[in-house]
Amino acid sequence: MFLSILGRYPSSEEKSKAQSGMRVRDKSISDEAAEAKGIGSVVWALVNTREFLFIQ
Amino acid sequence: MNVNYKKWDGLSRRSFVKNTARTALGVSILPYANPNEVLAASGGKAEHCIFFYMGGAMSHMETFDPKPGTETGGKTSAIDTGIAGIKFAEYLPNLAKRAKDIAVIRSMTQKTGDHQDARYWLTTSYQPRSTIVHPSMGAWGQRLQGKRLETLPDSVIIGNSNNHPGPGFFGPTYAPLPVADPDVGIDNIGFARGVNEDLFEKRLELMNTFDAGFRSKFQHDEVKSYTQYYDETLKLMQSEDLEQFDLSKEPDYQKKTQRYGNTRVGKGAMLAKRLIKAGVRFVEVGHGGWDMHDELWDRIEGKTNPIDMALSALIDDLKAEGLFDKTVIALATEFGRTPVINVNGGRDHHPRCFSAMLAGGGIQGGQVYGASDEAGNGVKENPVEPKDFNATIAHAMGLDLNKVVYSPTGRPFLIAGHTHDKATDSIVTEGKPIMPLFS
Numbered sequence: 001m002f003l004s005i006l007g008r009y010p011s012s013e014e015k016s017k018a019q020s021g022m023r024v025r026d027k028s029i030s031d032e033a034a035e036a037k038g039i040g041s042v043v044w045a046l047v048n049t050r051e052f053l054f055i056q
Numbered sequence: 057m058n059v060n061y062k063k064w065d066g067l068s069r070r071s072f073v074k075n076t077a078r079t080a081l082g083v084s085i086l087p088y089a090n091p092n093e094v095l096a097a098s099g100g101k102a103e104h105c106i107f108f109y110m111g112g113a114m115s116h117m118e119t120f121d122p123k124p125g126t127e128t129g130g131k132t133s134a135i136d137t138g139i140a141g142i143k144f145a146e147y148l149p150n151l152a153k154r155a156k157d158i159a160v161i162r163s164m165t166q167k168t169g170d171h172q173d174a175r176y177w178l179t180t181s182y183q184p185r186s187t188i189v190h191p192s193m194g195a196w197g198q199r200l201q202g203k204r205l206e207t208l209p210d211s212v213i214i215g216n217s218n219n220h221p222g223p224g225f226f227g228p229t230y231a232p233l234p235v236a237d238p239d240v241g242i243d244n245i246g247f248a249r250g251v252n253e254d255l256f257e258k259r260l261e262l263m264n265t266f267d268a269g270f271r272s273k274f275q276h277d278e279v280k281s282y283t284q285y286y287d288e289t290l291k292l293m294q295s296e297d298l299e300q301f302d303l304s305k306e307p308d309y310q311k312k313t314q315r316y317g318n319t320r321v322g323k324g325a326m327l328a329k330r331l332i333k334a335g336v337r338f339v340e341v342g343h344g345g346w347d348m349h350d351e352l353w354d355r356i357e358g359k360t361n362p363i364d365m366a367l368s369a370l371i372d373d374l375k376a377e378g379l380f381d382k383t384v385i386a387l388a389t390e391f392g393r394t395p396v397i398n399v400n401g402g403r404d405h406h407p408r409c410f411s412a413m414l415a416g417g418g419i420q421g422g423q424v425y426g427a428s429d430e431a432g433n434g435v436k437e438n439p440v441e442p443k444d445f446n447a448t449i450a451h452a453m454g455l456d457l458n459k460v461v462y463s464p465t466g467r468p469f470l471i472a473g474h475t476h477d478k479a480t481d482s483i484v485t486e487g488k489p490i491m492p493l494f495s
Contacts, residue, residue, distance in 0.1 A: 037379060049267035051266070054276075
């Protein structure tokens with residue numbers, strides 16, 4: 001994800017943050033939906049960085 | 057930071073992201089305050105401006121400068137306004153009744169008959185150039201007097217804001233907030249489907265973590281300015297001020313809709329009133345569709361009725377709420393339409409002579425400034441260019457016409473255009489306020 005959106009590898013801290021961000025615990029939705037939501041969080045966060053916006 | 061040659065290749069990544077952010081995330085929008093820039097007002101005392109922009113070029117002959125009984129006048133007749141010697145076209149019956157509050161300018165003139173360029177000139181007082189984008193009036197207001205409110209934006213554009221110069225070289229912190237549809241309010245201000253506050257907070261935290269390295273490494277103004285308005289947007293998203301954009305919260309909404317008209321411009325005028333009451337400085341309300349090259353008389357009332365109702369109701373309400381003297385109401389268009397009626401029963405582009413209107417904010421109503429010739433073809437006396445019109449608004453609002461602001465490349469610019477004064481060897485305003493309009 002880091003490679004496709006920002007064109008670089010994550011640092012080890014970013015990697016562990018992203019992994020925890022991808023874990024969504026929500027009993028009201030299916031596991032697949034929770035997983036999609038978790039991936040969505042990381043993509044949203046990456047696309048909203050100034051790094052994505054300003055590096056041309 | 058600005059590597060311009062990279063922008064020559066079609067849709068750049070930056071503009072793609074900018075537009076996506078605007079439509080998908082709703083964040084392209086908020087200006088911010090620099091308290092150091094709050095300057096004491098001079099000149100007029102008006103605090104707000106509601107600027108009605110008639111897109112597509114409004115015919116002066118069918119609105120504020122009718123010529124009944126002449127070859128060029130067409131089928132349009134004139135009606136009395138109750139002020140001796142002043143007649144409006146028959147299509148503005150309600151505004152005619154309020155003529156004592158309205159000043160009409162019949163000697164507007166433009167240098168181009170191109171819609172886009174003429175609008176740019178009207179909005180910025182400058183000729184379009186490929187090397188710079190000049191700021192619009194709302195952005196100038198914020199720049200010269202500082203941001204008025206903490207969460208609400210300083211300027212708002214209601215209607216189509218495509219191709220609007222917006223903040224120009226002042227940058228995104230001075231950008232007007234776009235409201236495409238007054239019935240809807242601000243687009244995309246709520247959470248995305250399936251996202252609640254907890255998840256949103258979590259996502260923000262992730263974003264800030266991922267971005268920390270970049271932000272500390274690249275401490276450029278543009279990055280900081282974007283971060284600042286991103287934060288301002290979040291503040292507005294969570295603020296009670298959001299209500300100001302919700303027309304259904306307006307007292308007597310249904311009754312008001314009947315008076316303002318159930319139209320985009322009617323609702324736009326009502327929202328504009330609501331926003332300036334909440335403290336917003338500059339609201340532009342768009343009303344397009346005036347480009348009547350054919351069958352003009354079949355279509356004219358579809359455009360004149362909505363503004364006749366919207367402006368009349370607005371004048372009444374501003375007076376009732378004690379805001380009329382504090383608010384400049386302006387109505388302007390990029391150019392006029394030809395007095396000669398073409399073979400398709402329409403009028404074509406006519407930058408030489410057209411009309412505009414001002415009311416409130418210390419403007420003396422019940423008068424006409426300037427005049428067109430017999431046929432409505434050219435200016436007979438007292439020509440007024442867009443920069444003079446803007447200078448008049450700026451003067452009414454106490455904005456300093458001679459305050460120089462430098463672009464990032466170090467070139468000087470003024471709110472109503474600039475020229476070099478040889479006598480004092482200084483940069484002074486080119487646009488001149490129309491002083492006879494002030495009482």
